Amino acid sequence: MPHVLTTIAEAKEVLREVGKTDTIALVPTMGALHDGHLSLVDIAKRNATKTVVSVFVNPMQFAPGEDFERYPRTFDDDLAKLDAAGVDYVFAPAVSDMYPEGVKQTRVVGGYAAGLLEAAHRLAHFDGVLTVVTKLFNIVRPNVAVFGEKDAQQLFLVRRLVRDLNLDINVIGAPIIREDDGLALSSRNRYLSTEERAAALSLVRALSAAASNGDRGIREMISGAQGALMDEKLVKMDYVSIVDPETFALVNEAYRGKALVLVAARVGTTRLIDNMSAYVGEYR
Numbered sequence: 103m104p105h106v107l108t109t110i111a112e113a114k115e116v117l118r119e120v121g122k123t124d125t126i127a128l129v130p131t132m133g134a135l136h137d138g139h140l141s142l143v144d145i146a147k148r149n150a151t152k153t154v155v156s157v158f159v160n161p162m163q164f165a166p167g168e169d170f171e172r173y174p175r176t177f178d179d180d181l182a183k184l185d186a187a188g189v190d191y192v193f194a195p196a197v198s199d200m201y202p203e204g205v206k207q208t209r210v211v212g213g214y215a216a217g218l219l220e221a222a223h224r225l226a227h228f229d230g231v232l233t234v235v236t237k238l239f240n241i242v243r244p245n246v247a248v249f250g251e252k253d254a255q256q257l258f259l260v261r262r263l264v265r266d267l268n269l270d271i272n273v274i275g276a277p278i279i280r281e282d283d284g285l286a287l288s289s290r291n292r293y294l295s296t297e298e299r300a301a302a303l304s305l306v307r308a309l310s311a312a313a314s315n316g317d318r319g320i321r322e323m324i325s326g327a328q329g330a331l332m333d334e335k336l337v338k339m340d341y342v343s344i345v346d347p348e349t350f351a352l353v354n355e356a357y358r359g360k361a362l363v364l365v366a367a368r369v370g371t372t373r374l375i376d377n378m379s380a381y382v383g384e385y386r
């Protein structure tokens with residue numbers, strides 16, 4: 103069984119000792135673990151001698167009216183999975199320990215990319231993410247941290263956090279894990295009914311449509327993707343956007359080169375995001 107650390111004080115004390123003789127890889131999660139998370143654990147284990155998984159549903163990154171209360175909390179099941187995966191430590195603090203005076207505290211605010219895409223639909227979401235990630239980094243003091251590429255904007259902002267604040271942490275992005283039919287794994291997939299799950303496949307269809315139109319330019323890529331989403335009655339699109347993966351700047355029609363296509367949509371009441379790499383232009 104992993105050693106479960108339930109307070110910040112205990113985590114600091116134990117992990118400071120561990121850090122004297124081992125390298126530490128951190129996988130931050132909000133629990134409700136699936137094979138995508140376990141692929142992050144696998145990468146963590148290959149990049150450090152001890153692995154820490156944090157399990158904390160962070161109230162600061164949920165906007166009012168989002169699913170904080172109903173977010174799946176499946177700690178016993180998560181722990182069994184982390185045990186089977188050979189994780190050394192699980193850090194699962196209480197909200198009152200992480201935010202003793204509530205979430206109106208000092209916050210870490212990202213640069214310009216924190217105001218785009220997801221930020222337009224999830225008020226102060228990235229302040230919440232970057233603040234909790236900074237707290238986790240300070241508590242665990244990892245050498246390596248692993249984040250999923252499905253949350254591409256989050257991964258970009260965490261990399262910038264580490265670079266801009268000169269943190270000595272190697273941030274590794276883990277490829278998206280998909281079901282056989284293409285649906286990206288997400289803790290929120292469990293909210294979907296059978297019909298909604300079928301409709302949710304329009305996200306990956308939209309991304310594939312955009313990527314396959316790469317030689318026809320940005321406008322065609324976006325309209326191909328929007329078409330795939332609009333074909334589904336249960337799906338309400340929030341955005342289809344294309345960014346330069348190096349800067350996360352939205353690209354215009356003149357853009358040529360590597361691109362990242364991002365989609366967010368509501369399927370019934372469940373909000374899902376997904377993304378796919380693409381190449382814009384004729385020469386690959």
Ligand code: PAF
Binds near residue numbers: 130131132160234
């Ligand atoms: O990606 C997530 O699950 C969360 O945003 C994270 C990184 C664990 C911070 O709460």
